[in-house]
Amino acid sequence: MNDAAPGNRGRAQDPPSRRSVLRTTAGAAGAAGLGLGALGGTAAAAETGAPETTATPPRQGRTMAGVPFERRSTVRVAMVGLGNRGDGMIDLFLALPGVRVVAVCDPVRAKTERAAAKVVRAGQPSPAVYANGEHDYERLCERGDVDLVYVATPWDTHFAMARTAMLNGKHVGVECPLAMRLDELWELVDLSERTRRHCMQLENCCYGRNEMRVLRMAHAGKFGELLHGAGAYNHDLRGLMFSPTYYEGPWRRLWHTRLRGDLYPNHGFGPVAGYMDVNRGDRAVSISSFGTPALGLAEYREANVPPGDPSWKETYVESDRTVSMVQTAKGRVIRLEHDVSTPHPYSRINSLGGTKGVFEDYPARIYLEPDHTDDRWADFSAYADEFDHWLWKEHADPPGGHGGMDYLMVFRLTQCMRLGLVPDFDVYDGATWTAPVPLSHASIRAKGAPQPIPDFTRGEWRRARPGLDSVRPA
Template sequence: MKDGKLEIGFIGLGQRGAAYGMTDGSIGLLGNVLKNSNDVIVTAICDRFQERLDAATQKIVEHGYPVPRQTKDYTEIMNSGVDAIIISTSWDMHVKVAIEGMKAGIPVAMEVGGTHSIEDCWKLVDCYEQTGTPIFFMENCCYNKDEALVTSLVRNGVLGDISFCQGYYCHDLREEIAGGIDTHHYRLKEYMEHNCENYPTHELGPIAKLLNITSGNRFTKVVSMSSKAQGMKHYIANNPKYSERLKDAEFKQGDVTTTMIQCENGETIFLKLDTTLPRLYERGLTASGTKGFYNQTTQSVILDNIDHESTKYKDMFFTQENYSEYLPDDWRTITPEQLKSGHGGMDYIMLKNFFHCLKNKKPLPIDVYDAVTWMCITALSEESIAKSSMPVDCPDFTRGKYKQRKTVDVFEFPKIVK
């Protein structure tokens, strides 16, 4: 701590960590912390590239803070006296870095992404159980307004008992993937070497919270299927920036990967990963229960009290605005400036919650069991696809504790009595 402020170390200063090379106005996690968090100070930073360290240092100094300690070796961050680390490296490094941090007794906030290794998931759980060092999985979509609303509707019983949920990661990432040849972005290698649901947690995290996964419920089986992989080939062949340099690149990752997950309490979940064909961004969160239905794409809440025969489907678009009383306080009090601090405000609310929990020694609402349970869908889907879409069993990383664990929501939701 320095002058009552938490000292933070950043590891990974690329697009997400420090908005490096971004031209769309994003400020990244570093910019968000510098702009909004008066009770923390960034004192140590790490990346493999000197120019990224220098660019991040410049941002920190421009915000009026002292020059941070710089290093290319993340293990040095663990000896720099920081109170917490924020990991936004490529997916392959998350678990390794988190384990070093936890062993050093430094609370960890780890960026999202899947893992190809079930063994790594167990290592993370074992390390947490041996050290007791808090770890937070930075699934910012759990903090988003739509996800907050639907979770509140479920907690208040408005949608009844949920039978089915659905979510997508539909995001045209062709430029980010091919551009990796210049930016070193890890997705290029990932898409060449793997075929799986590689980014499940933006949609699955909020769904898992809503269905009490790791606290009374658990995932039992995964089945996955991938389409052919032609989007990247087509994009590269038609883009002079890459057509020569990447002409021999072969991609294993199918254009659209669909995954079904079965839950112990009887619910099913449908996930779609769609990142190498032209399309608009969509997460498409859907929750279907005995009393109603929520759909993020159409921003609609459809309850059992409407006339299903005569009401036109499109009349119900954007009806979720009528349910704003169900939103948690964070979404009622957010300022226009905070809304501009990354991903429409959810990054701001997530970081505020993380620092608040750390300072007040409160349990982190997205913990190690949530993290590995959501991340491992990548490895399980890869196995299912490789076995002609055979179902694959999901490990119980809580070793039975899910039966007693109490659900910790990321928000305190209002209790609405009707």
């Protein structure tokens, strides 16, 4: 039981019993026959320009848009997955005010022992350890002293872990992508609504300093009417994917033998969706994707991997570069790119354009009227004093990796949980940012044919509401 403040409205969000939710889930899944074909849609296709789609599954609970956390003095976190990502993130959770790490879970016991030692060194009680096989997270989720389950495991496990956490009455934060199939995304949306638990895609790039500055400038009208944006995950991962030690097994590389589309759209999509208030006044309605031949990983293997390595049995189909065009209900265009198989410098592109000018990142540069009139890029840092987000003004040098965005993400999440605030993003955002994984694959197979993006909000997107551009709590 958490220490929710008496009279806090969050008490009204207590979850239903696990048995009742399981019974409803089974009936709904059987009735809807959810799969790649059940794409969802919008009830206002004619007025928004959205394509005609199959009917959106009926809502089974109540919307989670605008629903606050229950207020609590301490956030009790359980860590599931303690590889490269989880091992780094536990340090940040331990550095946060009002946060306790109460349980750690990984099938590799040495990783749980290392994590438990970190907790003790931070001055907290020794956490419970779950290292008894691939499904021990299920026992962890049954604990009564956990408020948030943090998931940093291979992609194909995210859905089951998020589902189990919510069925046991826990809020859950998942590293990207949220799930790998549309029916899984719909089930997480439905479970969040029925259990009244938040299921969040923990998209750290939304908290980058440049991203948050562009966000505030966009919302202040500096770009005029927004027209287009772009985001990407262009990151040469060939060496890491063939490394025998970096990942726990070849799980990430094996996805390149299964899908052809954008495997990791969230880092690019999340920030641009924030700029454009996607799910908060606009929505993504369709995606058209194109992919190059899959040559990069095979060429790298030929040059760097010895004969007899198990990877020589693999056939790669994932496009070396995918390019997707997302159309919004307001007619805006978002370009997404993905390339982890060829040599190139790191870039998330991170671009935004409107009727008054444009910003482009990598390197950061800007051109806005009436500030600039010489057709030359200008210094983006000139806008820092006025438009840096309050998180970056209060944490000018945050700890942790990725330039501090990881720390600010979990600081803000746990702050919202302690103060009983609405989270900066919700299950609808996570599902929308992840939908390009299966849909880009389907579009590439259909030679670029547009694929409808479901309206996971079921119409709530028409209502303007706060998001990442938060106000500093009093």
